[in-house]
Amino acid sequence: MKVRNAFVKGYGVAIPRYRIKDEAIAKNWGSSRGPIEEKAVAGLDEDSTTIAIEASRNALRRAGIDGEKIEVVFFGSESKVYAVKPTATIIAEAIGATPQVSAADFEFACKAGTEAMKCCTAYVSSELADYALAVGADTAQGRPGDELEYTAASGGAAYIFSREPENAIASVDEMYSFTTDTPDFWRRPEQKYPMHGFRFTGEPAYFKHVTMAAIEIMNSMGASPKDFNHVVFHQPNVKFPQNVAEDLGFTKEQIGYGLLSGRIGNTYSGATPVGLANILDHAKPGEKILAVSFGSGAGSDAIAFTVMDGVEKKRDLAPSVESYIARKVYIDYATYLRFRGKIDMGD
């Protein structure tokens, strides 16, 4: 669907400083190497809430507005700190948006962040709000020894939308979602770690939904891959987005800035939004961007943007994605277990 009068006014990310190399995980389980180089790990005092707050403050800096102007806060995550009690209220309070604010948490595995972005776009486009904040952040868990342990990472991004084209970073041009009931990955209540369908997470889940969302949004726009300068796909590893890009006809250059999973892992609800942020850190006004997320369960959101003049003076108002990736401290597997609460303390 074509989007009218919705613009990205601010964006910001937060990525914890700790990294564990896949080889440090693999060594513990008798494997040679994992699917990525290294992943970002939340510290002892970090969780999806603190990452979301930091990303939101960075987005506000770029938007150049006070938090009290935010009228909508939607938070997408699958690692909420409470089963019942919204994180969105904590974010809203921390940025000063309370009490005149609509707030809720979204869950859709890895695509709750882009769903929040779509809903915020709808709020401002329909004139139900002037400024809306969408955040996708996770501190994803993988069962020790499971394939997911190599990639499940921590990080997030926040986006502020409005109807003002003045000083906007990008316009939101088109949105499309492709959703089915496909049980490729899930976590039951009170379970610490998710279950997944191994190879079933590939063809019928990730590839089908991402491919269909990308094809349908391009059909709707009358566009083809060559019409976009940059594209970001959900990135549970490095191989999946590379393969889907090649199948759809996108080049390595087009996916270059958006593909970060090799260096920070899969940040779940943060993955596509953080990749998009790195594109905005580098893109030139007038360039076209396609973002396609994927959430298990399953669905894909495709969103098309056009970069605007505001990007050049806004991007330096908050730390870049690369600066967050660069400030890294390596930890060993034992420290990783402690940070992620995987050691039984007997409490």
Add this chain to the structure above:
Amino acid sequence: MEISRNWRLRYQRYKLEGTKCMDCGNVSFPPRRVCPKCGSENYATKALMPTGEVYSYTLVTSPPEYFESQAPYPVAMVKLDDGPLVSTQLTDVNYDAIRIGMRVEMVTRKLRAYGKNGLIIYGYKFRPEEAKDGN
């Protein structure tokens, strides 16, 4: 679990909200209804600048209840750019790298959780001003 006390403190913990004396201009943190400098009760609340420098610091190795899982952790007196001294944990920093005069910025982090069933308390900590320049 002190729900109401933690709730009342949310503005100062999330936003470093202090008070500014409208008569003598003195800035207080935590917020004060009576200016400790001139005694005036004429004040305004003010979110303080989230930056400052380390005034003094130490390492906590014998933590109080609910902080056990974080120990050892550094705590500091931070001289805020708006004036007040605030006692705080330092985070995202190795203890050996802390220096008096080090520039720091506020972040909101998990202060503690009241067990597995209780509230999670968030508030300010300070970390080196490093993210801005990519160091």
